[in-house]
Amino acid sequence: MVDHILRPALLRAAARNNADWCEAMCRAHGLRGEFRADAWTSADRSPPYYPDAVTLSEHADAAQVLARIDVRGPGATVKDSYARLDLEPHGFAPLFDAEWIARDPQPAGARPVWRRVRDETGLARWEQAWDGGAAGLFLAPLLEDPSVLVLAAPEFVAGAVLSLGAGVVGVSNLFCGEQEPDRVWRDCLIAASAYCPGLPVVGYEDGADLAAAERAGFTRLGPLRVWLAAG
Incomplete structure (x- = not known):
């Protein structure tokens, strides 16, 4: 059982680890993403099943994250690691919800x-x-x-x-x-x-x-x- 005191740090680590994995998958396809404090983002469409952005902070701003990905056509995806963003005004709909685990x-x-x-x-x-x-x-x-x-x-x-x-x-x-x-x-x-x-x-x-x-x-x-x- 994970100590409850460690859970916030492990959640941050899980989100960053997942962003690292998405970056590794992009690298394998000849793409490069960008890490900032609020999110990892890919300016080019990521490979199938992989998001174009993974938020790394509960304070990530929707408009700032979306400005760094390709939203000109359908298919863009954002992994909201803290389930805090409201992307419906930006033309997005929830695809699925899940739970981080450790x-x-x-x-x-x-x-x-x-x-x-x-x-x-x-x-x-x-x-x-x-x-x-x-x-x-x-x-x-x-x-x-x-x-x-x-x-x-x-x-x-x-x-x-x-x-x-x-x-x-x-x-x-x-x-x-x-x-x-x-x-x-x-x-x-x-x-x-x-x-x-x-x-x-x-x-x-x-x-x-x-x-x-x-x-x-x-x-x-x-x-x-x-x-x-x-x-």
Whole structure:
């Protein structure tokens, strides 16, 4: 259980870690974002499933954040890390709500079942296992990025991405296939403790995935909202 005194700091770290991961994904696609105190932003449209902005402060100003992303056409997205912004007057609508989560690091020791994906063939298999409709989203530069670990269970029946940054390890893109979610979270945390020892684990989830994360020992840190430009 995460100490309640540490939750505000972990929420800030989770938001920054997620922005770092979005920047890593953009770099893999030849794009570069910008970090400021209020938000990370990408002036060019980010890759599919990834936001054009991630707020890093509860005091972020909507107009200032939107001025740094491409809002000329539909499809722009903003991850409001503190669920504080009102973007409806700017032509956005809520896409989904979720909860930031964190878990204290578990002691290393157990041998991980999951292994790092090391080559492009494996990355393509991982991508198809994660989302059968995706192709060409996860690119080879991610395999050389020291802040990114793409992990897979044997035969790619489950997996996730671990991303380093802000003194924590972020879990994203976790998929279970036909595996039980509780088992997948257990194996993911064992991998995190082996590959990134001693670091708190953070991420965000909603619905049944949030419930599974809580059963794995995660604590809710606070809400977030993702906004989508209408049109």
